[in-house]
Amino acid sequence: MTRRILVTAATGTVGGAAMRLLAGDAKSGEFELIGAARSARSADRLRAEGFAPVTFDYDRPETLRPALEGVDSVFLITGYSVDMLIHSKRLLDAAKAAGVRHIVHLGALAPDDTPHPHFAWHQLIEHTIESMGFSFTHLRPNFFIDTVWAGFKHRPDRLVHFVGDRKISWISSEDIAAVGTAALRDPDRHSGKTYPLAVEALSLTEIATLLSEVTHRPVEYRPREPTELLPILLKQGMDPVYATSLAGGVAAIEAGNMPLADAVYDTVKSVTGRMPLGWRAFAEARKGELTAS
Numbered sequence: 001m002t003r004r005i006l007v008t009a010a011t012g013t014v015g016g017a018a019m020r021l022l023a024g025d026a027k028s029g030e031f032e033l034i035g036a037a038r039s040a041r042s043a044d045r046l047r048a049e050g051f052a053p054v055t056f057d058y059d060r061p062e063t064l065r066p067a068l069e070g071v072d073s074v075f076l077i078t079g080y081s082v083d084m085l086i087h088s089k090r091l092l093d094a095a096k097a098a099g100v101r102h103i104v105h106l107g108a109l110a111p112d113d114t115p116h117p118h119f120a121w122h123q124l125i126e127h128t129i130e131s132m133g134f135s136f137t138h139l140r141p142n143f144f145i146d147t148v149w150a151g152f153k154h155r156p157d158r159l160v161h162f163v164g165d166r167k168i169s170w171i172s173s174e175d176i177a178a179v180g181t182a183a184l185r186d187p188d189r190h191s192g193k194t195y196p197l198a199v200e201a202l203s204l205t206e207i208a209t210l211l212s213e214v215t216h217r218p219v220e221y222r223p224r225e226p227t228e229l230l231p232i233l234l235k236q237g238m239d240p241v242y243a244t245s246l247a248g249g250v251a252a253i254e255a256g257n258m259p260l261a262d263a264v265y266d267t268v269k270s271v272t273g274r275m276p277l278g279w280r281a282f283a284e285a286r287k288g289e290l291t292a293s
């Protein structure tokens with residue numbers, strides 16, 4: 001019987017990259033690939049890219065069990081909200097009932113004894129996955145290049161951040177997805193593994209210089225005070241509980257109190273065999289997206 005893989009948050013940054021990486025082998029019948037869609041609009045987006053969507057809304061628990069029918073491996077991805085806890089619990093309960101074998105979880109990079117809530121929540125989810133008896137692969141990425149790029153591409157003359165001039169470590173959604181999909185394709189090989197994911201450490205000043213070279217125009221880093229972040233996140237509509245934790249974490253980095261903030265690893269290369277994308281290669285590949293100034 002053909003194996004079935006479900007990617008949650010399939011319309012998101014990492015889930016979308018995972019869908020694209022799995023598409024070729026799914027087409028050739030190696031496995032069946034399903035993308036979770038919480039709305040008709042998301043389902044249409046997936047269909048437009050040639051994917052098979054399934055109705056799946058963490059806030060409508062009754063949709064989860066049917067979506068997991070016959071599924072062997074799940075890429076578990078949640079959003080930027082404290083609801084990640086209940087969303088993950090609901091998914092894991094439904095997955096257990098449906099007989100899912102392997103869970104690949106998108107978490108975040110932090111020491112095991114981190115005091116910061118959003119990192120700790122991800123670690124609690126990892127522990128739950130393990131204690132429920134799933135075969136598991138835990139992904140622990142540090143800062144996404146994509147998140148900063150999403151702002152930069154609309155204002156390509158500036159970078160705004162809140163970590164002062166600390167070096168922090170970076171990874172692209174593309175590389176996270178490459179490691180995640182390796183585990184989805186070959187669960188036995190990656191079962192029981194925790195993969196920290198960060199490929200280079202750069203300060204925002206260094207990134208601004210690099211972007212200036214790639215785009216052939218001036219790029220200025222405009223540091224903002226860490227205390228300015230929370231009101232901005234709230235204005236953008238982020239869940240206040242998650243936003244408070246995120247802002248606290250960023251303030252700790254700026255103060256030099258975040259272990260692993262600039263840690264780098266060779267996991268992308270060792271797991272996938274591919275050379276990871278650093279900031280320069282990412283910007284070279286995506287500079288066509290920049291708004292003309």
Ligand SMILES: NC(=O)c1ccc[n+]([C@@H]2O[C@H](COP(=O)([O-])OP(=O)(O)OC[C@H]3O[C@@H](n4cnc5c(N)ncnc54)[C@H](OP(=O)(O)O)[C@@H]3O)[C@@H](O)[C@H]2O)c1
Binds near residue numbers: 106118143
């Ligand atoms: N950004 C960073 O630097 C960073 C670093 C480390 C870890 N992380 C972790 O990365 C994760 C977020 O990944 P991402 O950036 O790829 O996410 P994202 O781009 O924000 O995408 C969120 C996805 O979740 C879906 N979704 C939202 N609410 C849902 C619901 N109720 N039911 C089902 N699906 C729902 C969205 O669907 P729609 O398209 O329908 O809205 C979308 O596909 C978080 O757990 C975060 O802690 C981020």
